[in-house]
Amino acid sequence: xxxxxxxxxxxxxxxxxxxxDLEAVNAMIRARMASEHAPRIPEVTAHLVEAGxxxxxxxxxxxxxxxxxxxxxxxxxxASTVEFIHTATLLHDDVVDESSQRRGRPTAxxxxxxxxxxxxxxxxxxxxxxxxxETGSMRVLDILANASATIAEGEVLQLTAAADxxxxxxxxxxxxxxxxxxxxxxAMKVGGVIAGQDDATVQxxxxxxDALGIAFQIVDDLLDYGGTDAIGKNTGDDFRERKLTLxxxxxxxxxxxxxxxxxxxxIQKGRQEEGDLAHAxxxxxxxxxxxxxxxxxxxxxxxxxxSLSAIPDHPLKTMLTDLADYVVARIT
Amino acid sequence: xxxxxxxxxxxxxxxxxxxxDLEAVNAMIRARMASEHAPRIPEVTAHLVEAGxxxxxxxxxxxxxxxxxxxxxxxxxxASTVEFIHTATLLHDDVVDESSQRRGRPTAxxxxxxxxxxxxxxxxxxxxxxxxxETGSMRVLDILANASATIAEGEVLQLTAAADxxxxxxxxxxxxxxxxxxxxxxAMKVGGVIAGQDDATVQxxxxxxDALGIAFQIVDDLLDYGGTDAIGKNTGDDFRERKLTLxxxxxxxxxxxxxxxxxxxxIQKGRQEEGDLAHAxxxxxxxxxxxxxxxxxxxxxxxxxxSLSAIPDHPLKTMLTDLADYVVARIT
Numbered sequence: 001x002x003x004x005x006x007x008x009x010x011x012x013x014x015x016x017x018x019x020x021d022l023e024a025v026n027a028m029i030r031a032r033m034a035s036e037h038a039p040r041i042p043e044v045t046a047h048l049v050e051a052g053x054x055x056x057x058x059x060x061x062x063x064x065x066x067x068x069x070x071x072x073x074x075x076x077x078x079a080s081t082v083e084f085i086h087t088a089t090l091l092h093d094d095v096v097d098e099s100s101q102r103r104g105r106p107t108a109x110x111x112x113x114x115x116x117x118x119x120x121x122x123x124x125x126x127x128x129x130x131x132x133x134e135t136g137s138m139r140v141l142d143i144l145a146n147a148s149a150t151i152a153e154g155e156v157l158q159l160t161a162a163a164d165x166x167x168x169x170x171x172x173x174x175x176x177x178x179x180x181x182x183x184x185x186x187a188m189k190v191g192g193v194i195a196g197q198d199d200a201t202v203q204x205x206x207x208x209x210d211a212l213g214i215a216f217q218i219v220d221d222l223l224d225y226g227g228t229d230a231i232g233k234n235t236g237d238d239f240r241e242r243k244l245t246l247x248x249x250x251x252x253x254x255x256x257x258x259x260x261x262x263x264x265x266x267i268q269k270g271r272q273e274e275g276d277l278a279h280a281x282x283x284x285x286x287x288x289x290x291x292x293x294x295x296x297x298x299x300x301x302x303x304x305x306x307s308l309s310a311i312p313d314h315p316l317k318t319m320l321t322d323l324a325d326y327v328v329a330r331i332t
Numbered sequence: 333x334x335x336x337x338x339x340x341x342x343x344x345x346x347x348x349x350x351x352x353d354l355e356a357v358n359a360m361i362r363a364r365m366a367s368e369h370a371p372r373i374p375e376v377t378a379h380l381v382e383a384g385x386x387x388x389x390x391x392x393x394x395x396x397x398x399x400x401x402x403x404x405x406x407x408x409x410x411a412s413t414v415e416f417i418h419t420a421t422l423l424h425d426d427v428v429d430e431s432s433q434r435r436g437r438p439t440a441x442x443x444x445x446x447x448x449x450x451x452x453x454x455x456x457x458x459x460x461x462x463x464x465x466e467t468g469s470m471r472v473l474d475i476l477a478n479a480s481a482t483i484a485e486g487e488v489l490q491l492t493a494a495a496d497x498x499x500x501x502x503x504x505x506x507x508x509x510x511x512x513x514x515x516x517x518x519a520m521k522v523g524g525v526i527a528g529q530d531d532a533t534v535q536x537x538x539x540x541x542d543a544l545g546i547a548f549q550i551v552d553d554l555l556d557y558g559g560t561d562a563i564g565k566n567t568g569d570d571f572r573e574r575k576l577t578l579x580x581x582x583x584x585x586x587x588x589x590x591x592x593x594x595x596x597x598x599i600q601k602g603r604q605e606e607g608d609l610a611h612a613x614x615x616x617x618x619x620x621x622x623x624x625x626x627x628x629x630x631x632x633x634x635x636x637x638x639s640l641s642a643i644p645d646h647p648l649k650t651m652l653t654d655l656a657d658y659v660v661a662r663i664t
Contacts, residue, residue: 040491040492041485092451095427095450114427115491118427118428118450119424119428119491122480122483122484125454125484126480126481127481129461129473129476130477133473141461141473142465145461145465148454148457148458149458149461151454151458152451152458153367153373153455155451156367156372156373156448156455157370159447160372
């Protein structure tokens with residue numbers, strides 16, 4: 001590996017190593033997103049699907065399949081499936097997020113957007129369903145059906161757990177699996193299944209995706225309170241939305257009576273005032289909630305790497321290992 | 333068949349003949365709707381799923397399978413699948429309908445409902461997906477994936493076709509297939525497939541469901557303008573929502589310049605005044621749009637019955653035939 005490549009980020013290395021496959025995925029996404037009868041559909045999804053995020057989830061599928069020596073055509077279908085599911089989830093999240101953030105002062109435009117978000121999200125789910133059926137693998141369908149249920153259940157759970165100070169770490173993990181890790185793990189697993197790997201290997205791939213997804217989401221939740229330095233941009237969204245993320249769960253668990261009153265007022269009752277976010281961050285610092293949460297994220301990243309230990313060496317395996325380190329690098 | 337049975341409505345006869353299967357479907361729906369972690373889910377769906385509509389769609393699957401001599405367990409899974417898809421669609425429609433009907437004056441409660449509707453709808457889709465995977469039939473999955481895509485595309489198309497006077501009968505049929513007929517036809521078809529029927533029989537079952545669903549929806553659209561008598565309750569919703577249903581499409585096609593101006597103002601521009609609905613109904617009468625639409629519905633019901641002609645005689649076949657007549661009986 002040249003110094004040049006070593007200097008790039010792991011997801012960029014993956015994109016480079018998988019560039020041919022990724023082009024095929026992009027072409028398939030464009031083709032399958034199109035609707036003969038409802039031209040609005042690509043309009044709505046174009047900015048989400050075309051303008052290309054990092055394509056992290058489809059790359060997991062491609063990497064898993066290629067690392068396992070797959071040379072058939074269906075990893076492209078599955079990577080596209082995974083990206084469609086991800087995009088559909090984002091569209092439906094829009095409705096949910098708009099509801100909580102702008103409650104009481106929605107615009108007509110917001111409501112029209114809700115409609116498009118719901119229906120076009122459903123369309124992408126249906127398209128992803130057709131794509132996975134084309135692989136002819138019942139096991140793949142089983143994996144993705146279960147992932148879909150975990151995702152949907154986690155989203156509902158997140159809604160009901162919001163503002164609930166009784167939320168435990170266990171519930172938090174279920175929410176995180178629904179939000180992020182279930183699709184990461186399924187993306188890895190279907191790559192192994194389509195490549196005909198044995199159960200142990202498939203489980204290892206699943207475990208990697210699961211742990212990577214959890215680390216990824218914990219880091220996100222940590223950064224929402226400014227990271228370990230309590231410095232950062234766009235912090236405080238989770239606080240304002242009264243989400244019980246891991247740092248807050250830890251601080252609530254360690255709270256004395258007065259602190260608990262603060263959390264009851266700001267999170268449970270939602271009566272937030274100027275200066276509350278700063279005070280909350282102070283409490284997180286006081287109880288080392290940020291450091292504990294950071295350690296958790298690092299432990300999940302280590303678990304992700306360890307999951308791959310039984311997989312034979314492969315350049316893609318090295319990149320996936322580096323990716324796990326990279327995910328937590330923002331907070332270390 | 334006793335006189336008593338002959339006097340009941342066809343869907344009641346079906347419910348009676350399939351009562352054991354329907355009980356099994358209800359039990360499966362209750363079991364699969366439950367979520368260990370998110371108790372809100374059955375809360376939201378209970379009134380939709382429990383309080384039992386007519387269970388028309390699952391009965392189509394059960395009737396098709398039984399009529400074809402099926403005696404395995406999976407028609408129960410598939411009937412439950414179909415009901416879950418139907419319920420999920422209703423939940424997502426809520427968001428869409430609220431958007432168009434109450435645009436500009438939503439309540440906080442409306443938005444919370446939106447959120448639940450979206451996420452619980454997604455959960456039911458995922459559950460239905462798991463149920464169909466359990467059947468182990470790739471052909472069943474293919475049918476339901478295609479139906480899902482048709483449904484989602486039809487919903488988007490309905491949205492974009494609203495207020496568009498250029499909407500053709502062809503587009504209307506696509507919308508109707510998405511709204512109603514695609515799930516009717518898929519419900520019938522999977523019943524035949526799981527019973528191992530040949531292609532011609534499976535196609536006949538599909539055609540019956542397709543034609544029945546179209547007749548059903550045309551009747552609904554007709555009654556929204558008061559039926560052939562222009563008398564009825566709760567009429568005018570489609571007019572107020574500026575939907576291009578078949579009666580209006582016909583009246584617009586036959587409109588002179590002055591009438592066209594009326595349609596442009598009320599439907600295209602949405603500037604509706606007191607008395608406009610009555611005037612619209614008058615125009616439908618003037619151009620025999622209601623009679624033409626009624627004739628269309630009857631023709632689709634006849635097509636549904638004819639589709640079953642190649643299927644061997646069976647008490648359930650008689651009930652399905654009667655059902656097609658019954659669907660259009662409200663307007664004849």
